[in-house]
Amino acid sequence: MDNYSKPAHYFERPTEIELIRSMAKGPLTAKQNQTLNNLLQTPADSKDAFIIKPAADFLQITNNQPNTGMLFGDFWYEGELCILFADTNVGKSILAVQIGDALSRGTPIPRFAMKQQPSTVLYFDFELNDQQFAKRYTSDLHGRHQFGTSFYRVVFNPNASGAHKFNSYHDYIINALENALITSQARIIIIDNITCLRSGTQAAASAISLMHRLQTLKNKYGLSILVLAHTPKRNPARPVTRNDLQGSKMLINFADSAFAIGESQAKTEMRYLKQIKQRSGSQVYGAANVYLCEIIKHYNFLQFEFVGPGNEADHLVHYTEQHRQNTEARITRLHQQGRSLRQIAKDTGISFSTVFRLVKRLGDEEEVEQNQEC
Incomplete structure (x- = not known):
């Protein structure tokens, strides 16, 4: 079948694909090896997805460029x-x-x-x-x-x-x-x-x-x-x-x-x-x-x-004795203002269980029992 009688859907395979098919069948011929080498030396401004060069070439390119400022x-x-x-x-x-x-x-x-x-x-x-x-x-x-x-x-x-x-x-x-x-x-x-x-x-x-x-x-x-x-x-x-x-x-x-x-x-x-x-x-x-x-x-x-x-x-914040005392004072103050334990935990960023233990230790156990589910 000549070129003019080929079906409309016919297309030629890219050279790269043909080389891959040939490599699967056996060693490449000298001409095919030369074609492969030419493909591997694709110029840097190629529109292909990848640029393939020997690693040493990239070092040469870097050496010729000004130092990064x-x-x-x-x-x-x-x-x-x-x-x-x-x-x-x-x-x-x-x-x-x-x-x-x-x-x-x-x-x-x-x-x-x-x-x-x-x-x-x-x-x-x-x-x-x-x-x-x-x-x-x-x-x-x-x-x-x-x-x-x-x-x-x-x-x-x-x-x-x-x-x-x-x-x-x-x-x-x-x-x-x-x-x-x-x-x-x-x-x-x-x-x-x-x-x-x-x-x-x-x-x-x-x-x-x-x-x-x-x-x-x-x-x-x-x-x-x-x-x-x-x-x-x-x-x-x-x-x-x-x-x-x-x-x-x-x-x-x-x-x-x-x-x-x-x-x-x-x-x-x-x-x-x-x-x-x-x-x-x-x-x-x-x-x-x-x-x-x-x-x-x-x-x-x-x-x-x-x-x-x-x-x-x-x-950074250091959890010293002074920090502990300041934390306890703040929780006590908020508790005396009528805040629930969960509100105090949210406002201070301290876990609910820690707030619960502190208020309980301070002696207001009845209030703690009433507020622990709030």
Whole structure:
């Protein structure tokens, strides 16, 4: 049958498939081996799903590239998707704006190395409204803070109407984000925060999907991305770990690096930065060497002021005799105010059985018997 009389459904098998079939039958011919070698040397800009090269070639490529630069000391490097997480109202947004402003100026934050060339930075602010943002960076005495000209704040457009054109909210957001990158030519973006971009009832799965899409954009455009995330209510006696990331600790699997802001239990105004994951650098700021800081407003700019190294253990709650006495006093006070045992347990975060034993030991056994089921 000639080519013109072949059925319409006929198609030629790809060369790769033919080679696999031949390999199953026996050794390849010299010509087939040459064809296989050519396929294995697919150029780097191929549209195939995989790029196959000898491992040594990747080392040569790396050696020819400039060294990865620090964007915020050892916490965040160029080309990384980094997660910054902390509890609500601890200062994530304050630090993120401070980092973004510094990068746009090419002026390092004191004590932390940073690339010296000014860069265009997109700060996607899904946390504060315009008035809240302005309040942080203005003062009656000193007026408005002069942000770097390459630092852009991005907010949701309340009049946007294009979401219905996409299969999902994720597709809509990623498309809009990609358009912003193309328009601004920015290669550094900060997203505050990932919770605001999630959709649907499966929060963890939604966040993981979003992180995967961000990694794809990062690789496509050579981006450096800082993503802010929350921690749920946590035990102040325990060190900060990856398990404290809200939604799913699996989010960190999609990140190149991660660090957290901890809240000091020794001094209420004190914070500390702790590395949680790192790939480009080494762990400098672990539990034994966190970096202490305070939030202050210099003139018209709310920012972190970095104090020096410290030990995380010194800033956790310690169950000393004094703490025990304070706990007992608080439970007693709430009990005297007429709170039920279950209400006290909920308000204090202490187990019902502990509250029950304490009130009983304090001598109000009749009241305990009446309230233990409340």
